Amino acid sequence: MAEIRGSFGDQPHHILTADFGTPDLHKLSVYESRGGYTALRKALLDMAPTDITNEVKTSGLRGRGGAGFATGTKWSFINRDAPGPKYVVVNADESEPGTAKDRYILENCPHLVVEGILIAAYAVGANQAWVYIRGEYDEPHRMLTEAIAEARAKGYIGPKPFGKDYPLDIRLYRGHGAYICGEETALLESLEGKRAQPRSRPPFPAVKGAWGRPTLLNNVETLATVPAIINMGGAEYAKLGTPKNPGTRLLTVSGNVRKPGVYEVEIGKTFRHVIMELAGGPPEGRKVKVFWPGGSSAPVLPESMLDMTTDAEALAAAKSMGGSGGVIVMDDSHCIVKAAHRLLQFYAHESCGKCTPCRIGQDWAARTYERILANEGSQVELDILQRVSDGLQNGRCLCGLGDSGGWVIDSTLRHFREEYEDHALRHTCNVGKVVVNA
Amino acid sequence: MSNLSAHVLEEIKELPAKYPQPRSAVMPALDLAQEELGYLTPEAMTEVAEALQLDPGYVEGVATFYTLFHLEPIGKHRFYVCTNLSCMIRGAYEIVDHVKRQIGVERPDQVSADGLFSFEEVECLGACEYAPMMRLDHRYHYDLTPEKIDKLIAERKGNAAPPSPAATPPRQGGGPPQDAAPPSPAATPPRERGGPPRNAAPPSPAATPPRKRGEPPQIAAPPSPAATPPRKRGGPPRNAAPPSPAATPPRKRGGPARKKKADG
Numbered sequence: 268m269a270e271i272r273g274s275f276g277d278q279p280h281h282i283l284t285a286d287f288g289t290p291d292l293h294k295l296s297v298y299e300s301r302g303g304y305t306a307l308r309k310a311l312l313d314m315a316p317t318d319i320t321n322e323v324k325t326s327g328l329r330g331r332g333g334a335g336f337a338t339g340t341k342w343s344f345i346n347r348d349a350p351g352p353k354y355v356v357v358n359a360d361e362s363e364p365g366t367a368k369d370r371y372i373l374e375n376c377p378h379l380v381v382e383g384i385l386i387a388a389y390a391v392g393a394n395q396a397w398v399y400i401r402g403e404y405d406e407p408h409r410m411l412t413e414a415i416a417e418a419r420a421k422g423y424i425g426p427k428p429f430g431k432d433y434p435l436d437i438r439l440y441r442g443h444g445a446y447i448c449g450e451e452t453a454l455l456e457s458l459e460g461k462r463a464q465p466r467s468r469p470p471f472p473a474v475k476g477a478w479g480r481p482t483l484l485n486n487v488e489t490l491a492t493v494p495a496i497i498n499m500g501g502a503e504y505a506k507l508g509t510p511k512n513p514g515t516r517l518l519t520v521s522g523n524v525r526k527p528g529v530y531e532v533e534i535g536k537t538f539r540h541v542i543m544e545l546a547g548g549p550p551e552g553r554k555v556k557v558f559w560p561g562g563s564s565a566p567v568l569p570e571s572m573l574d575m576t577t578d579a580e581a582l583a584a585a586k587s588m589g590g591s592g593g594v595i596v597m598d599d600s601h602c603i604v605k606a607a608h609r610l611l612q613f614y615a616h617e618s619c620g621k622c623t624p625c626r627i628g629q630d631w632a633a634r635t636y637e638r639i640l641a642n643e644g645s646q647v648e649l650d651i652l653q654r655v656s657d658g659l660q661n662g663r664c665l666c667g668l669g670d671s672g673g674w675v676i677d678s679t680l681r682h683f684r685e686e687y688e689d690h691a692l693r694h695t696c697n698v699g700k701v702v703v704n705a
Numbered sequence: 706m707s708n709l710s711a712h713v714l715e716e717i718k719e720l721p722a723k724y725p726q727p728r729s730a731v732m733p734a735l736d737l738a739q740e741e742l743g744y745l746t747p748e749a750m751t752e753v754a755e756a757l758q759l760d761p762g763y764v765e766g767v768a769t770f771y772t773l774f775h776l777e778p779i780g781k782h783r784f785y786v787c788t789n790l791s792c793m794i795r796g797a798y799e800i801v802d803h804v805k806r807q808i809g810v811e812r813p814d815q816v817s818a819d820g821l822f823s824f825e826e827v828e829c830l831g832a833c834e835y836a837p838m839m840r841l842d843h844r845y846h847y848d849l850t851p852e853k854i855d856k857l858i859a860e861r862k863g864n865a866a867p868p869s870p871a872a873t874p875p876r877q878g879g880g881p882p883q884d885a886a887p888p889s890p891a892a893t894p895p896r897e898r899g900g901p902p903r904n905a906a907p908p909s910p911a912a913t914p915p916r917k918r919g920e921p922p923q924i925a926a927p928p929s930p931a932a933t934p935p936r937k938r939g940g941p942p943r944n945a946a947p948p949s950p951a952a953t954p955p956r957k958r959g960g961p962a963r964k965k966k967a968d969g
Contacts, residue, residue, distance in 0.1 A: 352725070445770060459728055597790075
């Protein structure tokens with residue numbers, strides 16, 4: 268494995284990553300020597316399923332995949348007593364640009380995820396879990412496959428884990444390259460062998476999810492946090508972070524920083540701390556120009572907002588979001604119009620084609636950017652961008668992919684209007700370095 | 706020779722039973738087909754559809770949705786270079802240009818003259834702390850530089866043929882792109898995914914000719930045992946006896962044969 272870039276080792280605020288860096292942590296024996304699988308044992312033998320769900324509720328844990336929904340509440344939506352099979356589906360289709368945290372967890376400590384999955388399955392009354400892992404993740408897939416085999420050999424996965432008469436099983440399903448599969452209902456479609464196009468809700472997956480059955484869908488990081496919550500107790504976990512957004516989370520810091528990496532941060536710390544201290548700030552002689560606080564879909568924030576805190580409430584107040592925790596930093600040598608163009612190309616490429624505003628709008632925006640960057644722009648193009656951006660947002664599409672493209676346009680226009688006007692009206696770029704993409 | 710070999714079809718037919726509903730087998734089945742042929746031909750997709758008792762159009766619809774399914778021949782080694790934002794601002798497009806120059810192709814649908822290499826720009830691969838990065842031969846490669854690219858190319862050429870220091874000078878950008886017609890399916894080198902090179906055994910003379918789309922389905926004649934290529938994935942052959950030609954696979958799960966896709 269490549270050198271670890273990010274958080275590892277025992278520090279006061281390290282919950283997930285405290286043991287990362289331990290040699291061979293991916294092996295069951297080492298994981299157990301660091302206290303692994305004690306949470307599963309406790310959950311199965313000492314706790315009723317509702318106790319587990321309540322503990323997660325008490326912790327205030329919110330989903331780490333992007334939407335930030337309260338995890339315990341989500342678990343309680345599953346009717347544990349409904350007859351017939353129920354499933355846990357794990358979203359390991361990490362593909363939000365600028366986000367690498369799930370890969371980081373899976374490569375460093377796959378058993379953490381396995382343990383979290385098994386606890387969740389027991390809590391919601393499922394016997395089988397499916398991990399939908401993106402097809403490009405060869406190494407994480409291999410690590411997870413080995414971890415599951417080890418847990419199976421130990422009996423933690425099987426008919427009677429820890430002697431408890433409650434069969435548990437985990438299966439893997441590989442994605443095949445489609446960003447939209449990170450959206451939970453599109454993921455379910457894909458898991459069922461279809462083109463991954465989001466479903467309209469209701470019915471919600473908790474009622475009718477994978478293969479038409481009640482399904483709990485959680486992100487890798489969310490589930491990897493569960494063993495710690497069971498071990499330390501929800502109330503103790505809730506002391507970390509902010510009251511409304513407790514705990515720690517993994518932020519992937521990438522782009523123009525000296526020490527890019529996946530950092531475990533207590534929620535509520537400032538982006539200045541994350542970008543300038545943990546990730547070492549921009550290269551010598553450069554200034555932070557702009558950052559995406561939560562993956563490419565999170566509306567951008569300019570340098571002047573570096574003191575923004577990382578909790579969901581503060582970010583929402585600034586018209587952005589914590590999203591997937593992908594902090595992309597761009598310094599003053601890069602052009603915001605070219606960056607936005609690249610992201611619109613991405614959203615146009617990844618639109619699944621189901622909703623017209625997204626299918627047409629993203630492509631329209633991308634081509635408008637092309638004209639602007641070819642010095643063929645005018646006020647008309649700027650107006651088009653604004654109009655398309657509005658048309659993509661506010662629930663006009665079934666899923667967030669539509670909004671995301673709109674947010675990129677809207678937020679970059681809002682904060683960097685002058686740079687757009689340089690390109691569109693004056694046909695010039697006043698940013699030092701020209702990115703090759705134009 | 707685009708048809709899938711009997712043992713792959715057998716493997717495909719065993720897939721549906723592994724899932725709560727059989728349709729989930731479509732992507733794993735396409736994986737097996739692509740692994741054998743290097744890319745998905747219309748004939749292969751039709752065969753997958755027959756093996757799974759799905760409509761060929763449905764299977765093609767799935768295959769065209771996902772970027773990891775290739776519908777054109779690709780090089781034995783394909784560079785999937787991330788050019789999304791985090792990699793772009795750390796020089797990904799320079800890396801793409803270098804790859805293109807060194808392997809002598811201009812576009813993702815072209816293959817290098819020796820059949821070894823092709824490339825594709827891809828969206829974020831989720832390893833942003835190592836940008837710029839790419840996926841090559843089922844591995845991630847980090848902190849890319851032109852020198853690292855050169856080394857990776859040289860290593861792979863070394864595996865294919867005796868290394869020669871003068872091998873393939875970099876093509877200059879101005880020249881005509883390597884437009885040598887894409888290799889015929891038969892010439893496509895096997896995709897590597899662990900294990901010895903495939904296609905080593907010459908195709909059996911009795912092998913069914915590629916079926917045109919629309920023609921009635923036909924069950925492939927049983928290959929002569931000698932012509933059956935060795936199983937490449939772990940474990941001994943599952944069923945040594947070649948399947949009977951007439952054997953329509955029994956449906957694994959109850960219910961009538963599926964018709965067209967049930968939903969839109």
